Amino acid sequence: MDLTANIPAGPLAEKWDNHRFSSKLVNPANRRKFKIIVVGTGLAGASAAATLAEAGYQVSAFTYHDSPRRAHSIAAQGGINAAKNYTNDGDSIFRLFYDTIKGGDFRAREANVYRLAQVSNNIIDQCVAQGVPFAREYGGTLANRSFGGAQVARTFYARGQTGQQLLLGAYSALSRQIGKKTVTMYNRREMMDVVVVDGRARGIVVRNMLNGSLETYHADAVLLCTGGYGNAYFLSTNAMACNVTAAWRACRRGAGFANPSFVQIHPTCIPVHGEYQSKLTLMSEGLRNDGRVWVPSAPGDSRPPSQIPEAERDYYLERRYPSFGNLVPRDVASRNAKDQCDTGRGVGDTGLAVYLDFAEAIRRDGEDVIFRKYGNLFQMYEMITDVDPMKEPMLIYPAVHYTMGGLWVDYNLMTTIPGLFALGECNFSDHGANRLGASALMQGLADGYFVISTTVANYFGSTKLDPVATDHVEFSSVKSQVSDRLSRILANSGKRTESSVSVDEVHKELGRLLWDNCGLARNAAGLTEALEKLPSIRESFWNKVYIPGDAHDINQSLERAGRVADFLEFGEFMLRDALARNESCGCHLREESQTEDHEALRDDEHYCHVAVWEYKQDEEPVMHQEPLVFENVTPSQRSYK
């Protein structure tokens, strides 16, 4: 597996400029001769499709939703970072770069991250030009806030709906191109496989979710903008349909998958309330600015919070991390919450929650001030739980939120399959082992608006592409493989027996296995055991899962089954990667690798690399390494004491 990162020469700050200059261009008149497929219409996909169509390429965009506007980027609440330094508090491109790479615990590529910080400013300008209603100061300038423990105010926001507004901006740009017929939009199509001809990605096979027919599309380049795989855990803050299928299918066709075990777990989510629970809802971590996290000091204390006196409460974050207190990074807050619950001090009906208490802030600032700051979040919490956080502490618990791992890409965002690009959350490139708050939106739009147009042109300009159309034998071959797999999934359909299981039952079992063994804290014993258990879950899926209906109709059970089947295969990559990385870093704690006082201990000597996994048919996957070289920053051990 060729893992040449193609990082341009020159000083860090000049690499992107150098690269843009040395990259091949495609003459505007020639661009219409190139077809590009964009899979997914979230921030990365919609922005890429719009930008490439504006440039003159023939673009086809695909989404499994009924409309490109529904992608899960829409749910991001907090904001988007940019190094504008409008607040004059010492921010710079280099500082945003440094914070991002340090936040990622030095497991990302310097050059990629620096480019991200560089184009962050263009993103804001672009979004403003599109009519994104960012929050403004009274004087009319853009408002900024400090987010996720950052020491500078560099986060731009549109109330608590920044993701929505940025996505609608990209969607409007995409819609404009659809209206101009430069983009052909395919709704309700799920990508089932990528077609590789002569070693290059030349098309895709999709399932038309309305009538079940398999359709093939050819192109000169395929862009996967298909998001993350957090739903492998069944419960996550991801939308219900988020899945790994597109990335996993690409992986099976030869694309390396990088750091699959790097999963971000967000500390402030509304806890699980029952077996029927379908997803978890995030509460913005801004709440930790004023909320105090605590549990009862004594395990098993089931008194209501109001009856637990101050002396019998443990404000464990403030106690353990005096200088950062409740504002420790996401992974530290998450891990500590889980620790408390594991030692029997969790609260709520399930014992899987901790308190986030605003009583002191309300006493200090008054009800009005606190409600003005968090009113809409409190209302959302009350809508879901029927509890008013102004009167009682909130219950929170960590939940899977974002996946830093993804398809391996080089500096050009190209995977190890030439012609196949990965943008946004579905690649691994910028967040290392942990993502900073308000950086996901930045990366999706950076890739889609500003990076891909250069790198796709370079690919077209430097590659001799033979004409290939869907009548090529490879298309029919992949199509029949997809069809066979669907038939295999439906094999048990129509003969429900006592031992039949539903798709959700299998998915929940996989989710529990991953959450317990490949979640916040991992150890070799648990991971090995999970690897042993996984095949039996897979087996129960293939032998016992019952799918009502057939393949020639809208069949949401079948759609879910296809995704779960891929999670079951991909889960093995996550476990293997977690097992192979015997260090604590970023979001996860490896129990074998801790300091004396139980803090995460990174191991730069052995693990300063990207772990890239290669799929092998009927064999164990093979791990390759891309070493990470730090020329501009010195990896330091994080400390929040």
Add this chain to the structure above:
Amino acid sequence: MKTIDLTLKIWRQKNNDALGGFETYLLRDISTDMSFLEMLDVLNEQLTAEGKIPVAFDHDCREGICGSCGAMVNGIAHGPVKLNNLCQLHMRAFNSGDTLVIEPFRSRAFPIRKDLMVDRSALDRIIQAGGYVSVNTGGGVDGNAIPISSETAELAMDSAACVGCGACVASCPNDAAMLFTGAKITQLGLLPQGQPERKERARAMVTQMDKEGFGFCSNERECQAQCPKGISIRSIARMNRDFFRGSLFGE
């Protein structure tokens, strides 16, 4: 944990060409902490266990922002609780023994795909007709180059909050998409970036809206009452103004 028993009358229809009808289902021991869609999940698991075809319904984020979900519950879009999407409606809004009549968002412009799932791409086509600022990537000036007052940005945001669920259309006695269209026209019409195309945008989007088969507006305010994001009919008034300017005095 409180639980309730419910009778569901759900519209079942194989596709737009097939004849649909109501099916009645009984559900027992539904936790009042469940969301409405989780209740439908439970029903679907039950139907699957009985070897029957589950109820198809669109849904995704389940936190009230993607706009995928939506159905009429006892004649009200997204159910009886104001200012929430169907996914945020929780079963504590109902009492044991209630009968819930669940129908798809019906509109002449929304063909039924299956059961509660409808095709709302007509709304996309309205946006495609002009719901954008024509700026290519890279064409923007510095974000602070054009000041926008905080009030204007907030007003624009009020309209921009639309999730495109189609509740306004579904709840409108006239089957109109005025609130949806007005919201986008208002957002862009308020901001300086939207000014150059303001008149033509209103004309083009309204023309497309009519072409899709949506109805007219009789100013009954039902869309505003049932909009999960509380978008005001002021946006319709603004659309009307821009439309007059666009079609009577446009360039």
Add this chain to the structure above:
Amino acid sequence: MWFFNFCKSSIGRKFFMALSGLLLLAFLAVHAFGNAAIYAGSKYFQFYADFLHNFPVLVLLASVGLGSVLVLHIVLGLSLFLEKRQRTGRYEVYARLTENTFASRTMGYTGLFILLFLIIHVTTFVFAPGSDTPISVVVMERFSSFFFSLFYLVSFIALGVHLNHGFFSMMQTFGFNHPRYDKTISVLTVAVPVAFLVIFGGIPLYFMSGAGASFMHH
């Protein structure tokens, strides 16, 4: 072409509905002002009627204009009413969250009722009386019938209800909806129909209550 497109658009149709409504409202205002003379007594009322008859060409032109506006209002209204009935019936169960929807829900019905009233009103007071009977006498005669007066009273209530939504709807269609004018519009939405109800509805009441007995003596 552009004008044709505007006319057939959904908002264009509503614009003409609102515009014709506004013109009819203006006519009603003039009519109400003239009819208020009834309260002053038959002499003044007859004077007002005779004054109008001194300008037959103007009256004819105004009548034709008014008639066309009315026809436009009715034809548009009916088409909207029928379309609405078709579209509202698309649900098995349909409920409203908006409060006070009586006026808006019944626009078509109150409109049709007012049309019925207009036919009776016009045949009674414009075409039926011979030219030799003074209009004040006709008024006195007709309103002395209790049921005739009651019918008028009911019609004016229907007009009030129609105007209650009609006025708001007209303002909204024209695009008048701004926080600064919310108060004014909401006051006018009640005040305008009430004013007409008092002036017009007072006439049958005036005669029904017996106060009108002195009408001819003034």
